[in-house]
Amino acid sequence: MSDGALAALEREVVSCRACPRLVAWRELVAREKRAAFADEEYWGRPIPGFGDPAARLLILGLAPAAHGANRTGRVFTGDRSGDFLFAALHRAGFANQPTSVHAGDGLMLHGAWITAAVRCAPPANKPTPAERDTCLPFALRELELLENVRVILCLGGFAWAAGLRLLAELGVQLQRPRPRFGHGVQWHPQPPAPILLGCFHPSQQNTFTGRLTAQMIDELLVHTRELIG
Secondary structure, eight states, X not given: XXXXXXXXXXXXXXXXXXXHHHHHHHHHHHHHOOXXXXXXXXXXXXXXXXXXXXXXXXXXXXXXXXXXXXXXXXXXXXXXXXXXXXXXXXXXXXXXXXXXXXXXXXXXXXXXXXXXXXXXXXXXXXXXXXXXXXXXXXXXXXXXXXXXXXXXXXXXXXXXXXXXXXXXXXTOOOOSSOOOOOTTOEEOOSTTSOEEEEEOOOOHHHHHHTSSOHHHHHHHHHHHHHXXX
């Protein structure tokens, strides 16, 4: 794998206009903006993956936040979900700093790569099945280029379903019934396919209500360290 191949994939992701509904929404949000960010220029394009090309951990999210990554241009950057996630990654040694504010803030990942099943901010944070299927080949190509990945950490049920589809595309035989999502649930397909590991999504709804706590994600990332070796 070469950094050039990942860079070429990033350019392809950023220029994608395959889903008319998503294109219209992400660009509308970028024009109208949130009042708190009225003076900022929004990214308003698809969001590429980000991290360490030698990653053994692939973190798979749902889609960019309208005023988070769709504003800043980097996955899980500029919103409360990202605040929670990167603080945890820093505590676990996967990130060099606990904050993710904007694309030029100096954040680097160590042994991890973060991406999303859908690359454009969707209305109501709900992509359609067709939009998911159109976008998923980008994640598949990332996974093929990130040759060292041993664990896919799926943030939420949507990402878990996408992770199963990724493995199926790689030729993994999925068991019946398919493994169900849950926090801490793991599925070990036949090696060398990566392990799927479930984590509740670090959304405000989950973190504010205590469904996902700092202790829960810390313990899961410690276990992730054990799995990746």
